[in-house]
Amino acid sequence: SIGPAQAAETIRTGLAMGADRGILVKVDGVVEPLAVAKLLKKVVxxxxxGLVILGKQAIDDDCNQTGQMLAALLGWGQGTFASKVELSADSVDVTREVDGGLQTVSLKLPAIVTTDLRLNEPRYASLPNIIKAKKKPLDETSAEALGVDVSPRLKVLKTAEPAGRSAGVKVASAAELVSKLKTAGVI
Incomplete structure (x- = not known):
């Protein structure tokens, strides 16, 4: 995880669910997707x-950019929105949902895969595993130690609600509808 010291608890949850070890890159404040990708590149x-699996998008900014940026920084192939992953010795087949159905792409390893919520059902952390997780290794580092500048590059200038919609108009016939559309310059 990349974040404040409290993120260690989230990693411990992952360890209780079956991970062998965790890595926390301590960073205070907001970290933009490009900085996250650069930090992950250093960790990778x-x-x-051989395979890096990330979520589809972060819950804080909802950007859906980090996986794609990491693949570009590393020069690795990427499979996004994975709903099924099949690993072989030197490749990974990623099935993803697209507008027309399912698409399967084959990637040479090493590769980056971003997941869709349909990929798996996470297991629950049992009490014995929660206790064991406290003894599993959790490495900690910082952005400075990795040599990555995480200072924000974006500045929000303004946030505003969209204008309210005006009321619609009922028409009596199709001819009247066509006439109003012509007047409005739509057709």
Missing amino acids: EQEAP
């Missing part, structure tokens, strides 16, 4: 995994 370079 240190850990050398």
